[in-house]
């Protein structure tokens with residue numbers, strides 16, 4: 001085999017592995033969100049407080065609801081913000097976004113770290129948390 005071909009195959013398998021890894025995190029998220037109970041807006045604060053207490057995070061987290069399909073956590077001008085699409089309002093969605101903040105994922109935006117570490121970690125955390133709550 002030519003050297004270039006070998007390199008191309010190595011690169012392709014690396015991309016495939018990383019892609020599969022992220023796809024796995026997304027698939028796990030879909031499953032977790034589907035099995036999680038829908039909640040009311042009035043219950044969001046309690047879920048966030050639970051995650052803050054667990055991680056010893058004592059700063060305020062602001063919640064913004066939207067109807068345009070955005071679920072994400074971010075740090076904006078030093079303030080912590082969770083954006084939630086009302087259509088996706090489940091216990092797990094809130095837990096997921098809160099975890100991104102209390103575990104420090106939004107402190108600086110780093111795309112590779114997000115795809116390779118923060119998202120799979122958060123997906124796994126939220127899935128395990130939902131399973132524990134279901135079994136209790």
Ligand SMILES: [Zn+2]
Pocket residue numbers: 096100119122
């Ligand atoms: Zn996430």
